[in-house]
Each structure stands twice: as structure tokens, then as C-alpha cells.
Amino acid sequence: MHEQSVKVTIVGAGSVGVTTAYALLLSGLASEIVLLDIDQARAEGEAIDLSHAAHYAHAKVRVASSYADCAGSTIVIITAGVNQKPGQTRLDLVKTNYALFRTVVPEVARNAPDTILLVATNPVDVLTHAAFELSGFPVQRVIGSGTAMDTTRFRHELGKHYGVNPRNVHAVIIGEHGDSQIPVWSLASIAGMRLRDYCSQKGIAYDDAAMTEVARRTRGAAYEIIQRKGKTNYGVASVLVSIVEPIVKNSDAIVTVSRVGIYEGVGPVALSMPCKLNYRGAHQDVPLLLDAAEREGVKKSAQSILDVIVSAKGG
Structure with missing residues (x-):
């Protein structure tokens, strides 16, 4: 196009x-x-x-x-x-x-x-x-727009913790753009290495408490911003443009966006997974390889969104 x-x-x-x-x-x-x-x-x-x-x-x-x-x-x-x-x-x-x-x-x-x-x-x-x-x-x-914003925040927080550019951190937040979002720790990597392996190679300890705090800051970022300035706008605007770009350029970029589907047997419901974006839209070509806890998290996230959909339709 x-x-x-x-x-x-x-x-x-x-x-x-x-x-x-x-x-x-x-x-x-x-x-x-x-x-x-x-x-x-x-x-x-x-x-x-x-x-x-x-x-x-x-x-x-x-x-x-x-x-x-x-x-x-x-x-x-x-x-x-x-x-x-x-x-x-x-x-x-x-x-x-x-x-x-x-x-x-x-x-x-x-x-x-x-x-x-x-x-x-x-x-x-x-x-x-x-x-x-x-x-x-x-x-x-x-x-x-889903968890594209949360994913950006997650990479920012991990980059800050490990002292590397967030662009070189490969990690995603999936599920709800909200409180039931799931950080995919099992696939998070820097320089092609999972985080525990990266820490081992660098000669530092993998800090579980620090990672829990990274996830908490990611999840709570919007609340923190809204508490202080009453709204969020710059981050989400940048993320929307980052979604528009691969659609317009037909570039097949993989972005974590929300799309309707059946997730862990729950649905139809919209939640975020990495999708390939091009001029035809968003495509979930390859299921994400999740561990058991993450799959359970997706199921709970999907169910919480579905409950709200049912309630909204009834109201």
C-alpha cells in the first residue's frame, strides 16, 4: 500500500x-x-x-x-x-x-x-x-491497541533493570490490557538468552523480587500517570502509530495487540497476543509457547474480560 x-x-x-x-x-x-x-x-x-x-x-x-x-x-x-x-x-x-x-x-x-x-x-x-x-x-x-502499551512499558522496565536498551529486550505482556495481564517470563530474553541465562552469563544473580516489582510497575503504570496528571496520552499515541505503521507498510511486523478469538477454551473474547500486522489486518499465525502457569493466567484473563462483556451487554 x-x-x-x-x-x-x-x-x-x-x-x-x-x-x-x-x-x-x-x-x-x-x-x-x-x-x-x-x-x-x-x-x-x-x-x-x-x-x-x-x-x-x-x-x-x-x-x-x-x-x-x-x-x-x-x-x-x-x-x-x-x-x-x-x-x-x-x-x-x-x-x-x-x-x-x-x-x-x-x-x-x-x-x-x-x-x-x-x-x-x-x-x-x-x-x-x-x-x-x-x-x-x-x-x-x-x-x-491491547497490551502493546504494556509490552513497551515492560521492556522499558526490564531494560532499566538490566542496563540495556529496551529495544534489545524481547519480552511481552499478553492477556487483558488491565489488571489480569500476564508477563511472559518463560520467553523473555536479552541478546537471545533467557533472562536467567543472561544473568548467569553476566555473572549476576537472577532477582525474583526485582522481577515481581518490574511486573507490578508495568501493570500499575497507567494508574501512576493518571494519579499525577489525570490522563495518559503520549505513550498510547506512540503505540497507536507503531500499530498503524506495519499495516500501512504491509511489513508483517509482530506486535502484541488485542483480537477476538478463543483463548484457552474461553471465548469468543478479545485479548492480546503477538499478531502479525499487514495491510489485511492482524493475524495470529503461531500460538505462543507458554508454560502451564501462563496458560492458566490467559484462561483467567479471558474469563474476566468475558464476564464484563456479558455484563455490559445486559446493561
Whole structure:
């Protein structure tokens, strides 16, 4: 897919939506960025401001007057919804945002029937499942940002602990983008070596307590940020662009994103596993080789998300 033809529509011109638009603009991945928001005046103000940055980035930024402006979008990113407040879990947001998706997703699907939906609104796994059902799209064309952010945080924390660049840490968080997420310790590696082997080669002790703390900081990062500044936006915007890139470039990159499926016998439910991303969407080509405890963690995570889906539908 040639980048000159790439149109990305962002539904929701709040903090995450506009930060994503800005990051996308600077990335050069899209030739056209469309903002769609119920608050037209705010969206227009953001688009004008972004257009001044677009002078240096060579992309067109405009505001949608209706859902009809989604037509022809390569990707539609949904960031609209109520934000998480201090003390709230992502799952606490479900009723309000599920109701919103009942309005938004069918309109997007009707006007952009060939697009890829990228969901960022929390609780992202529950809403990725909602977007899949409400759009009628094939499973690979409905993607949640999922634990891509948690995976980035996990690698950052491990890199900091071991004194290496996070890019050289290969480790993933799977399951729910939330409290039941699972750090995959059995596969985590640096320089091609599992962490225990890396420690052995380096002549240092493998510290279980430190690793538990790394997982805790990863899981609690959003709460810490929200407690201090009231929202998260820069990290998630960067992660959304990192999901857009392999789709636009058709690069078959493996990214940990949320997708609907059956996980450890539970489902259908959306949760995160490493997926191959290209212009057709997200593909789970190879099951992750997990140990027994991690598989049990996935099962529990899937069940907790499924319980919320059932509750949201009933509400």
C-alpha cells in the first residue's frame, strides 16, 4: 500500500485522539488525517493547530462533518469515550463506552466498509469485542491497541533493570490490557538468552523480587500517570502509530495487540497476543509457547474480560 494514498480517520478529538493525530502527522505515514468528534468546534481548533504542524510534515488535516467522511479510510482509529479517572479501573468505564460504541461503530462500518478498525478506548479488550460484533467485519480487521502499551512499558522496565536498551529486550505482556495481564517470563530474553541465562552469563544473580516489582510497575503504570496528571496520552499515541505503521507498510511486523478469538477454551473474547500486522489486518499465525502457569493466567484473563462483556451487554 503506497503511503501517498493513506487516509486515517480518528474518531474522538480528545487528548489521546489529537496526540495520536500529531504523532501520526510527524510519522509521515498518512497523506490525510481526518478528525471526527461530537464537539465540532474543538475538532476544528485542533485541526487548524495540527495544520500548522502539517506545513512541515506534508499531510492534509481536516475535520469530518459527518461519518460519511470516514469513506476511503485505510484505518479508522477509535479513541472516543470517557477517560479513566484516578482510582478507577479500565473495566469501570465499560457501560458508558459500550453504549457509545453502539452508535459509533455501525456508522463507521457503513461508511468505510473496507477499513481496518483500531480501537484505543478503554476497556480496550471489551470494546474491541464490541467493535467486532457491531461492525460485522472479519476478525482480522478489528484490532485493539491491547497490551502493546504494556509490552513497551515492560521492556522499558526490564531494560532499566538490566542496563540495556529496551529495544534489545524481547519480552511481552499478553492477556487483558488491565489488571489480569500476564508477563511472559518463560520467553523473555536479552541478546537471545533467557533472562536467567543472561544473568548467569553476566555473572549476576537472577532477582525474583526485582522481577515481581518490574511486573507490578508495568501493570500499575497507567494508574501512576493518571494519579499525577489525570490522563495518559503520549505513550498510547506512540503505540497507536507503531500499530498503524506495519499495516500501512504491509511489513508483517509482530506486535502484541488485542483480537477476538478463543483463548484457552474461553471465548469468543478479545485479548492480546503477538499478531502479525499487514495491510489485511492482524493475524495470529503461531500460538505462543507458554508454560502451564501462563496458560492458566490467559484462561483467567479471558474469563474476566468475558464476564464484563456479558455484563455490559445486559446493561
